[in-house]
Amino acid sequence: MAKDFSQYKEQLKELVKSKGLKYSSQREDILKTLFNSKKHLTPEEIYTEVKKINKNIGLATVYRALSFLESEGLINSISFGVEGKKYELNRGEHHDHMICLKCGKIIEFFDERLESLQEIIAQKHDFKLITHELNMYGICSNCQEEES
């Protein structure tokens, strides 16, 4: 069952309170923008989106909020070769990415075998695995059709 936005909002409120910080509508709006997005967004895209709700927000606030939210684990970022950093809401389900080199489409997937295999490899190197990032680059099925 997917969480609805009020649960993320609650999470943010508790986090802010537990740290003795203050709640702000800006951080909420940014979180909501990521909640509503089906794809990964750049800081610039988030800024544009949030402005539709709150015309007065500044780009610096977006950057500040993003690093805060990421350091607290409410959101995640991925960085692909050329396109720079992109953010997504941490919906509590780890996944990896396939990125189409033609159209830029991002396919999210999860495979348990991949997870456990990495754990085995880490152990072999006496490495304490905390997290990982797997990006598979190639051509998505749509673009393959267009090629032929």
Place this chain on the structure above:
Amino acid sequence: MAKDFSQYKEQLKELVKSKGLKYSSQREDILKTLFNSKKHLTPEEIYTEVKKINKNIGLATVYRALSFLESEGLINSISFGVEGKKYELNRGEHHDHMICLKCGKIIEFFDERLESLQEIIAQKHDFKLITHELNMYGICSNCQEEES
């Protein structure tokens, strides 16, 4: 058997010739710097290194050479969260990376099971896999000892 530098130099010469371009000592020096390095280097670090051989080289030349060499597959780049893009010589052996979050150490590894599993997953999504990048983040064995 590991290749020695003359083979990379030859590869560069042939590439340049086949494209109707010109050979330059700068590109060679940059390639040699990557050949001699045991770790991944940032453009700035490469610039500093190359300057020891060729005092007159410009940073712009380093950037231009790096994107040329990368687009031709002679070198590879990886980009970790904060530290930006880093380059390494393509020694013809694909590998993935473990990155220690404490000391920044990079461990290279290769595991065939990981490769074939990705191929299987890609097929399931009708995705034509071309390349991938797997970064595992955690604590290396040295840093684990220090912790306890």
Place this chain on the structure above:
DNA sequence: TTATGTGCAAACTCTTTGCATTACC
């Protein structure tokens, strides 16, 4: 000789920071 490659500096893009002001607790 002629086009590519280079070095330098300026331009650009992305991100961070300083500061006065606003707004939460």
Place this chain on the structure above:
DNA sequence: GGTAATGCAAAGAGTTTGCACATAA
């Protein structure tokens, strides 16, 4: 009322580009 958060503008870092000159073919 006191402190964190914001908006703005300026500063920084990293990278790219324009142009005149150097150099390989």
